Amino acid sequence: MTGLKNAKRIVFKVGTSTLTYSTGKTNIRRMAKLVSVLSDLLNQGKEIVLVTSGAIGVGVGKLGLKERPKDTPGRQAAACIGQCELMFMYDKFFSEYSHTIGQLLITKSDVENDERRNNLINAFNTMFEYGAIPIVNENDSVAVEEIVYGDNDSLSAIVAKLIGADALVILTDIDGLFDGNPQSDIDARLIPVVDEITPEIKALAGDAGTNRGTGGMITKLNAAEISTGAGIDTVIMCGTDPTDIYKLFDGHQIGTFFIGKKGDNNG
Numbered sequence: 001m002t003g004l005k006n007a008k009r010i011v012f013k014v015g016t017s018t019l020t021y022s023t024g025k026t027n028i029r030r031m032a033k034l035v036s037v038l039s040d041l042l043n044q045g046k047e048i049v050l051v052t053s054g055a056i057g058v059g060v061g062k063l064g065l066k067e068r069p070k071d072t073p074g075r076q077a078a079a080c081i082g083q084c085e086l087m088f089m090y091d092k093f094f095s096e097y098s099h100t101i102g103q104l105l106i107t108k109s110d111v112e113n114d115e116r117r118n119n120l121i122n123a124f125n126t127m128f129e130y131g132a133i134p135i136v137n138e139n140d141s142v143a144v145e146e147i148v149y150g151d152n153d154s155l156s157a158i159v160a161k162l163i164g165a166d167a168l169v170i171l172t173d174i175d176g177l178f179d180g181n182p183q184s185d186i187d188a189r190l191i192p193v194v195d196e197i198t199p200e201i202k203a204l205a206g207d208a209g210t211n212r213g214t215g216g217m218i219t220k221l222n223a224a225e226i227s228t229g230a231g232i233d234t235v236i237m238c239g240t241d242p243t244d245i246y247k248l249f250d251g252h253q254i255g256t257f258f259i260g261k262k263g264d265n266n267g
């Protein structure tokens, strides 16, 4: 039986293409809906972490730039600006439901350093004790090429593993993993359940991200490989209508469900 009915600690990941319009401006309606669903799950007693992209995309929109800067300092500056705007919006929307958020900006070196990793875990756990929602992004303004995760799909899986999450839900702009390209092949079918991420499964991922975000299906499969390897059930589903998240917790089939490997490998 797949479904996340019994999951208590859940990491959600939302990408730039879900959070912004092609103009680069924030999709306020979608963000508001997402926050309302997550707030409702919190009210049920679940512990939620939101890994959000959008800092660079929203910064680009706010600055009125025609495209993402190609140079690192340009992207870092855009992230500084967009991150503020993102957190302002999340704070405003979550406050409407009397929920408290906190920001965690993470770099790869924070996770790889024992002391900083422990500090991070302590911060997450104390946030949960306070009933607050950790909102996570990569610290794009200081993460340079050599130390960057680069995509929040991987970051969300690392975070899920770090905090011993029960589930990871990656929201994207297609319905899940297909056995062909749904944009060009009308016979392409959604794969409802994957019990092992084999090279054949990976070969099904195209490599396209959007010009607002990064990633594409392959980074999501890489993330699912990390999380399922740590025993964490993982779902890739469409975030266009965030109320679809309810279906997942009502035990209905939605998106592609990657079964977490249960056993002694949850390290």
Ligand code: GLU
Residues within 6 Å of the ligand: 015, 016, 052, 053, 054, 055, 056, 057, 079, 137, 138, 140, 150, 151, 152, 153, 213, 214, 215
């Ligand atoms: N951390 C980047 C941002 O907030 C996004 C990375 C990604 O697209 O996965 O803009």
